[in-house]
Amino acid sequence: MRIAILVFVLAACTTTGVPAGSECSRSSDCESGLSCLELGQPSGSACTLIINQCSLACGSNADCSSLGSGFICFPSCGSAGNTMVCTGAAGGTAG
Secondary structure, eight states: OHHHHHHHHHHHHOOOOBOTTOBOSSGGGBOTTOEEEEEEEEETTEEEEEEEEEEOBOSSGGGGGGGOTTEEEEEEEETTEEEEEEEEGGGOOOO
């Protein structure tokens, strides 16, 4: 009985990260291979943060293919500077 309870408690404490496109606070929140990246929209000389999301940095839409067909490479501004981030197609236009 004690072993069954211990196994249940350990299983409940084991967490997997959230998938691509999910909001995050840090990279450890994300599934393996993803980072918590700022998705920002340039606004004049400023950058307006849209969301911190689990994603990948990219250079083209092809870099986002591992995340699924709904992801595109979106020009972003964030703490990492002018980068491009894979985001859901609703997030912007292809880069």
